[in-house]
Amino acid sequence: MTTPATRKSASARRAAAAAAGGVTPAELERIAERVLKLSDADETEVEMCATVDALTRFANNTIHQHVAEQSLAISVRAVVDGRTARATTNKFDEDSLRRAAETAASLARNEPKIPGLLPMPRAQKYAKVARFFPATAAATAQDRARAVARVCKLAERGGQTAAGIFSSGSSRVLLANSRGVRAHYEQTRSEFSVTILERDSSGWAKANSPDIRAIEPEALALAASRKAAASRQPREIPPGRYTAILEPSAVLDLVGFLFYDFAATAVLDKRSCFTGRMGKKVFGENVTLWDDAYHPLQSGAPFDGEGMPRQKVLLVDSGVPKNLVYARATAKKMKARPTGHGFSLPNEYGEAPMNLVFAGGDASVDDMIRGTERGILVTRLWYIREVDPYEKIVTGMTRDGTFLVENGRLAGGIRNFRFNQSLIEMLSSVEMLGAAVRAAGEESFEMVVPAMKVRNFHFSEVTKF
Amino acid sequence: MIEEWAHSAIETARRRGASYADARLMDIRQRDISVKNGEVGTLAESESLGIGIRVIASGAWGFASTDRLTREGVDSCAAEAVAIAKASALAKRDDVSLAPEQAYVDTWQNPFVKDPFRIPVERQIDLLLAADKEMRRIKGVTVAEGSMSFRRIEQLFVSSIGSSIHQVKMQSGAGIVATSFAGSEIQKRSYPNSFGGQHMLQGYELVESLDLVGNAPRVAEECVGLHSAAQCPERQGTIILGGSQLGLQIHESIGHPIELDRVLGMEANFAGMSFLTTDKLRHLKYGSDLVSVVADARLEHGPGLGTFAYDDEGVPAQRIPIITNGLFSGYLSSRETAPAIGEKRSGGTMRCESWNRLPMIRMTNISIEPGSWKFDDLIADTDDAILMETNRSWSIDDRRYHFQFSTEIGWEIRGGKKTRMIKNPSYSGITTEFWNSCDAVCSREYWTLWGTPNCGKGQPQQTMGTGHGASPARFRNVRIGVAFAK
Numbered sequence: 002m003t004t005p006a007t008r009k010s011a012s013a014r015r016a017a018a019a020a021a022g023g024v025t026p027a028e029l030e031r032i033a034e035r036v037l038k039l040s041d042a043d044e045t046e047v048e049m050c051a052t053v054d055a056l057t058r059f060a061n062n063t064i065h066q067h068v069a070e071q072s073l074a075i076s077v078r079a080v081v082d083g084r085t086a087r088a089t090t091n092k093f094d095e096d097s098l099r100r101a102a103e104t105a106a107s108l109a110r111n112e113p114k115i116p117g118l119l120p121m122p123r124a125q126k127y128a129k130v131a132r133f134f135p136a137t138a139a140a141t142a143q144d145r146a147r148a149v150a151r152v153c154k155l156a157e158r159g160g161q162t163a164a165g166i167f168s169s170g171s172s173r174v175l176l177a178n179s180r181g182v183r184a185h186y187e188q189t190r191s192e193f194s195v196t197i198l199e200r201d202s203s204g205w206a207k208a209n210s211p212d213i214r215a216i217e218p219e220a221l222a223l224a225a226s227r228k229a230a231a232s233r234q235p236r237e238i239p240p241g242r243y244t245a246i247l248e249p250s251a252v253l254d255l256v257g258f259l260f261y262d263f264a265a266t267a268v269l270d271k272r273s274c275f276t277g278r279m280g281k282k283v284f285g286e287n288v289t290l291w292d293d294a295y296h297p298l299q300s301g302a303p304f305d306g307e308g309m310p311r312q313k314v315l316l317v318d319s320g321v322p323k324n325l326v327y328a329r330a331t332a333k334k335m336k337a338r339p340t341g342h343g344f345s346l347p348n349e350y351g352e353a354p355m356n357l358v359f360a361g362g363d364a365s366v367d368d369m370i371r372g373t374e375r376g377i378l379v380t381r382l383w384y385i386r387e388v389d390p391y392e393k394i395v396t397g398m399t400r401d402g403t404f405l406v407e408n409g410r411l412a413g414g415i416r417n418f419r420f421n422q423s424l425i426e427m428l429s430s431v432e433m434l435g436a437a438v439r440a441a442g443e444e445s446f447e448m449v450v451p452a453m454k455v456r457n458f459h460f461s462e463v464t465k466f
Numbered sequence: 467m468i469e470e471w472a473h474s475a476i477e478t479a480r481r482r483g484a485s486y487a488d489a490r491l492m493d494i495r496q497r498d499i500s501v502k503n504g505e506v507g508t509l510a511e512s513e514s515l516g517i518g519i520r521v522i523a524s525g526a527w528g529f530a531s532t533d534r535l536t537r538e539g540v541d542s543c544a545a546e547a548v549a550i551a552k553a554s555a556l557a558k559r560d561d562v563s564l565a566p567e568q569a570y571v572d573t574w575q576n577p578f579v580k581d582p583f584r585i586p587v588e589r590q591i592d593l594l595l596a597a598d599k600e601m602r603r604i605k606g607v608t609v610a611e612g613s614m615s616f617r618r619i620e621q622l623f624v625s626s627i628g629s630s631i632h633q634v635k636m637q638s639g640a641g642i643v644a645t646s647f648a649g650s651e652i653q654k655r656s657y658p659n660s661f662g663g664q665h666m667l668q669g670y671e672l673v674e675s676l677d678l679v680g681n682a683p684r685v686a687e688e689c690v691g692l693h694s695a696a697q698c699p700e701r702q703g704t705i706i707l708g709g710s711q712l713g714l715q716i717h718e719s720i721g722h723p724i725e726l727d728r729v730l731g732m733e734a735n736f737a738g739m740s741f742l743t744t745d746k747l748r749h750l751k752y753g754s755d756l757v758s759v760v761a762d763a764r765l766e767h768g769p770g771l772g773t774f775a776y777d778d779e780g781v782p783a784q785r786i787p788i789i790t791n792g793l794f795s796g797y798l799s800s801r802e803t804a805p806a807i808g809e810k811r812s813g814g815t816m817r818c819e820s821w822n823r824l825p826m827i828r829m830t831n832i833s834i835e836p837g838s839w840k841f842d843d844l845i846a847d848t849d850d851a852i853l854m855e856t857n858r859s860w861s862i863d864d865r866r867y868h869f870q871f872s873t874e875i876g877w878e879i880r881g882g883k884k885t886r887m888i889k890n891p892s893y894s895g896i897t898t899e900f901w902n903s904c905d906a907v908c909s910r911e912y913w914t915l916w917g918t919p920n921c922g923k924g925q926p927q928q929t930m931g932t933g934h935g936a937s938p939a940r941f942r943n944v945r946i947g948v949a950f951a952k
Contacts, residue, residue, distance in 0.1 A: 066732075391652045398861065443736065464865075
C-alpha cells in the first residue's frame with residue numbers, strides 16, 4: 002500500500018509525463034538549437050508549441066463526442082536583408098526542419114524590403130508565472146466522463162436535459178531566436194460549460210481555470226438548472242431601453258470587443274474607437290481597465306510574439322483612456338516604449354492586450370436586483386458583431402437565462418432580445434459594479450471582469466423564444 | 467508506409483474492442499499573403515500532417531489524433547480512441563448506431579488550372595501591392611489592404627467497413643479592402659466580398675479572374691464616398707440584396723437551421739439549436755414559391771468550398787433538396803443522425819477542419835436556385851427600395867429565428883432607377899417571415915457560387931469553408947435601419 006506522499010509523487014510524475022504529450026523543455030531546446038543551426042538567414046526565430054488537449058462533450062444527457070489530440074508545431078521566422086517571412090511544420094525530422102528554415106528564408110528573399118523591420122530582440126528576463134497544475138495534466142477521459150455522468154444524472158432527476166463540455170489539456174512553449182531570446186512557458190487548462198434545457202427555457206454556466214480542482218461541474222450544473230427552472234414559460238415584453246444587469250460572462254463578451262482598440266497600430270491606422278479620444282473622458286468615472294498578464298486570475302505567457310516581456314499597462318483610468326499597447330515596431334513608429342504585446346511576426350495587426358482586467362466594485366448581483374425597479378437580468382450573450390467601429394455599436398442576442406426584474410425581485414423569464422448598443426455609451430452608464438472575477442464567455446478570450454448594472458441598455462427587438 | 471499505418475490503426479482499434487473504426491490521414495499545406503498600405507503584412511506557409519481515429523466501442527464514440535506518425539504513435543492513438551470510447555460509455559443512454567453505407571475505394575481531385583503554390587510568391591505579392599497602390603491613389607483612404615490564401619488538402623480515409631478514399635482539394639481565395647476614417651466615422655468597402663474576398667475550390671486562375679487591380683479604384687472611391695452618403699432610413703420596406711449578401715443570408719438563416727445535429731440538441735451548449743424541429747419537415751412553408759434551395763456537394767454544382775467527392779465519414783457527395791418552391795424538404799444529416807428523420811442513408815455532410823478534429827455535420831454548398839429576373843429589369847420594376855451589397859455585420863439567435871445584417875454599402879432605388887448612395891444599411895427579421903417575403907430572384911447569369919471560409923461550429927471549435935450559390939433577390943416589407951436606431 003502506498004502512502005499519500007508517494008501517491009502524490011507518482012501522480013506528479015504521471016502528470017509530468019503526460020504534459021504536452023511528453024515533449025520536455027529540453028527536447029524543445031534541442032529542436033530549437035537544431036533549427037537555428039540549419040538556418041542560413043541573417044536572423045532566425047523558432048516558436049514551438051507542444052500540446053495535449055482532450056474534451057468530453059455531452060448533449061441529451063449522454064456523451065456524444067469525446068476527443069483527444071496531441072501535436073507539436075514548429076514555426077520558423079527568417080530575416081534576410083530587411084525582409085521577413087514564416088514557415089510552420091509539425092514534423093521534426095532533420096529534413097523537415099531544414100525545409101521549414103529554407104522555406105521561411107526563401108519566402109523572405111522574394112518580397113520587397115520592409116521599411117520598419119527591426120533586428121530581433123536580444124535575451125530578455127521574464128517574471129515567473131505558475132500556471133501549470135499537475136492535477137489538470139493528469140486528468141483522464143474517465144475523470145471527465147464520471148463528472149459528466151453526475152451532471153447528466155442531476156439534470157435527469159429534475160426532468161431536465163444537459164448539454165456541455167468538460168475539457169483539460171496542457172501546452173509547453175519555447176520561443177528562441179538567434180540573438181539570444183529563450184522564452185519558456187508551460188500551462189495547463191480546464192473548462193466546464195453546461196446548458197440545462199427545459200421545454201421552453203434554459204440556463205447556462207461556465208468556468209475555466211488552469212487548475213482543474215477549481216472547476217466544480219455539479220455546482221455549475223445546479224446553477225444552470227435553477228436558471229432553467231426559474232425562466233419557464235417566458236413572457237414577451239416589448240423591446241426598448243431598460244436597466245440591464247449583466248452577469249460577468251455577458252460583460253466579458255461585450256467589452257472584449259474593445260480589446261483591439263487599445264492596439265497602437267489600430268490608432269495609427271485610424272481604426273480604433275480611441276482615435277482622437279485618448280486622454281479624454283470617454284467612459285464613466287467608475288471604469289478602470291488594465292492589461293495585466295501577471296494578475297492571479299489571468300492566464301497566458303509572460304512574453305509576446307517576439308519574446309518581449311509583457312508589461313502591466315493601465316489602459317483606462319477612471320473613464321479616461323490613458324495608454325495603448327505597443328509591439329516593438331509600432332512603438333518605434335509612434336516614439337513610445339514597447340509594452341510586450343506584439344503578435345508573432347510578420348503580421349499587419351501589430352499588437353493587442355490579451356489579459357484585460359477590469360477594476361470591480363463591491364455589489365453582488367443580488368444587490369443589483371434589489372435596487373432595480375424595472376430591468377433585465379442577462380446571463381449570457383450570443384453572436385455579437387460590430388455594427389459601428391467608431392461609436393462601437395455592437396449587436397447580438399441574449400441567451401440561456403434572461404429575466405425581467407421588477408420591484409427589486411426576479412419576475413420570471415422573458416423571451417430573448419436582440420440588442421444594438423454602443424459600448425462607449427454603456428461604459429458611461431454603469432451604475433453598479435460587482436467584484437471582478439475570471440469570466441468565460443463565447444465571443445472573447447477569458448478576462449477578469451465584474452457584473453455590471455447599466456442604465457438605458459438598448460434592447461432593439463425580440464425573438465420567438 | 468503511412469497509408470499502411472492508417473490501416474494498422476483500424477486493426478488496432480478492432481483488436482481492442484471497437485465495433486467500428488475509421489481513420490483520416492490529412493496533409494494540409496497553406497500559403498497566406500497580405501499587404502497593407504504598400505507593405506507586406508503576412509507572408510507565411512505552413513504544413514500539417516497527422517491522423518485522426520474515430521471509433522465506436524462499448525456502444526459509444528471515441529476520437530484521438532496525433533502527429534506522431536510512427537507505427538507506435540498511430541497504434542497508441544488508436545488504442546487511446548478506444549479507451550476514450552469506453553470512458554464515454556460511463557454516460558451513455560443508447561448504443562450509437564449508424565445508417566448503412568457501402569465501402570468505396572476511390573481517388574479524386576478537384577480540377578484546377580494553375581497550382582497556386584507553383585506561382586512565384588513575388589508575383590502574388592506584386593499583384594496585391596498593385597491593387598493596394600490603386601486604392602491609396604484615392605484621397606481619403608486611410609488603410610488599403612489585400613490578401614490571398616491558398617490551401618491544399620490531401621486526405622486518405624479508411625474505415626473498418628472497407629473504404630479507402632483518397633482526395634485532394636485545392637482551394638484559393640483573394641480580396642481587397644479600403645478603409646476610410648473621417649470625422650467620427652469609419653467606412654469600409656471590400657471586393658469581391660468581405661471575409662478575405664472570394665474563395666473557391668480552384669487554382670490561381672480564380673485570383674486572375676477577379677481583376678483586383680481593375681476594381682481597386684472603384685472600391686476606394688465608394689469607400690470614401692460613403693462618408694457623404696445619406697444615412698440608411700429606419701422604416702419597413704423593400705430591399706434588394708446583392709448576391710454575396712444573399713449568400714450569407716442563406717448561410718445563417720437556412721444553412722445552420724437545417725443541420726440535423728443542431729435540431730437534435732447536440733450543439734445546444736455552443737452553436738445552439740434550431741427552430742426547424744423534425745415535425746416541420748415537408749410541412750413548413752419556409753419561403754415563397756420562388757424560393758428553392760439545395761445542398762449540393764457534387765462538382766456538377768460548381769467548385770465551391772463545400773464541394774467534394776466523399777464526406778469525412780466516407781459517404782458520397784449528394785444533392786439534397788432543402789426548400790422546394792418554398793416548402794421545407796430536407797436536412798443536412800450524417801450516418802448517426804439520418805435515421806432520426808426516417809432516412810435510410812446519410813446525406814453525406816460530415817466534414818472536419820483538420821486531422822485533429824472530429825467530423826461533424828457541416829454545410830456543403832447551400833444554394834438558392836436562380837430565378838428568372840434580369841438585374842436591370844428587377845431595378846426597373848422596383849419603385850422604392852434599398853439595394854444592399856457586401857456584408858459588414860451579421861448576427862442571428864441560437865435557434866436561427868431572428869437575424870440582423872448590415873452591409874458595407876446601399877443604393878436607393880426610386881422609380882425604377884438606382885439613385886443615391888446610402889451608408890450604414892441594415893435590415894432585420896424573422897427567418898421564415900423574411901424568406902416568405904421574397905418576390906424576385908435574379909437569373910443564372912447573375913448567380914455566383916460564393917465561398918464563406920470562416921464558418922465556426924463545434925467544441926473544440928472548427929472553422930470550415932462553405933459554398934453558397936446566390937443571385938440578387940428582392941424582399942418586401944422588411945424592417946430596415948434598426949441597427950442605428952436611437
